[in-house]
Amino acid sequence: MSPSASTTASVPLIELDQAHVIRGQVRVLHGLSLAIAQGQHTALLGPNGCGKSSFIKLITRELYPLARADGQPPVQVLGQSRWQVDRLRNQLGIVSGDLEHSLADQHGLNALDAVISGFFASHVVPGHQKISPDMRQRALAALAQVGAQALAERPYAELSAGQQRRVLIARALVNQPQALLLDEPSTGLDVVARQQLLDALSQLARQGITLILVTHHIEEVIPEIERVLLMRGGHIVADGPRAQVLQDGPLSTAFDAPLHLYQHAGRLQVQVLPLSA
Template sequence: MSPSLSSGPAAPLIQLDQAHVIRGQVRVLHGLSLAIAQGQHTALLGPNGCGKSSFIKLITRELYPLARGDGLPAVQVLGQSRWQVDRLRSQLGIVSGDLEDALADQHGLDALAAVVSGFFASHVIPGHKQVSDDMRDQALAALAQVGAQALAERPYAQLSAGQRRRVLIARALVNKPQALLLDEPSSGLDVVARQHLLDALSQLARQGITLLLVTHHIEEVIPEIERVLLMRDGRILADGPRQTVLQDGPLSAAFDAPLHIHQHDGQLQVRVLPLSA
């Protein structure tokens, strides 16, 4: 079922209402309540282990919240609480390390085929499915959109980490999703590849593609991201405009260390201050 089309206000991209998640015997998300509007570029920022990846898995239906006693949904995406997983993942283009590893394990998969697989919400192109010329053209256009068209015929497993990340973004774009969910997208990239990736994300944001960036690197919160959520221990510690949240006090509390943040040539820079004697 597709999201309802109406003349009224657009449903939030993501809405959580007292969402609790348990993995194994550990509660990893504690009663999260928030709404992210369509078109609102947002960063979810926090230290390793704070619950960021669990948040993404909750949205993409890899994890499920505890049932609420009142029967109301704890999680809604684009106004719906029930989704077919493949349909949901076409509406929310996902870029994650898990997906990168799964595609790299597919023997003989070139970059173009990796992008085409996005049409089927699968790690491979199902044998019983036909790949049309239009799909190939859209996949090539998506690669061109992220500056990776020259990689089309290269084996995906042999690409550098930065090249793979661009192919993953192209894969997410072929379905013209409502938003991109980027889970630690610069993990494993060198400084040059990371900057190229961030430049590509800025360009996509300016084209009107909603970004939800999940990261523990404060420097990756690109200027186009206007809202920042700070997480710690499975809870939202701060939520507001970037100029309010990206300050020494909130960041030091989230990362449990004295931090100082400043801008240089438009780029965020962070310094860990020495501990007081």
């Protein structure tokens, strides 16, 4: 990771201050206030419909918060409240299912070009843009970083779901972002592809790339993630070190079901207990 000279580690990566979001006629986020520091690997956990997707869209400027009466910005990324979307996405590498489908719909796009398209915040490489040798080398290096360099010339649409996901991560890495924002990254993956993805994320975290993982799968909280937030009904209901938050009580509250968390072969596992237990 190569932060710009103007960015200091003291500036939060993401800062929310009483951020409210309405979609349609429904308030989906209720006064969220939190700060995520640069270098602080963080997971946001919660059941389907709790507001996780709205949280991501708020950060990526697909949704906007209600204005505050005092005029203070409810959302700041790297100390700024106003961003051009393409510049923001260069700072926060986005990995989402929506992007995966958009790339798969591009006829003739190979994996290398899918990664190169990340330089232009586009789903294709614009015809009027010149691809420099440096861009090509950086794209190949990003593919190698996630163990996918051998896929470079293969059509993106013909890759397996796990391979596509690794290409998406490489695409996010070409701009040397401050962090990766991962939206349900293992959706649709089989057990082997899922573990390969989690291993790749662990390796990236150890390389110093900040991870913000948004998921409803507790098992995906890799050991490198030290902070966990639990969300329910558009509210943050728990926030703290993983050892404190990843406990039966807080998880059962967030998911509204009796859960038991344990480890097997060094990996987190979760069991849904009978309601009478």
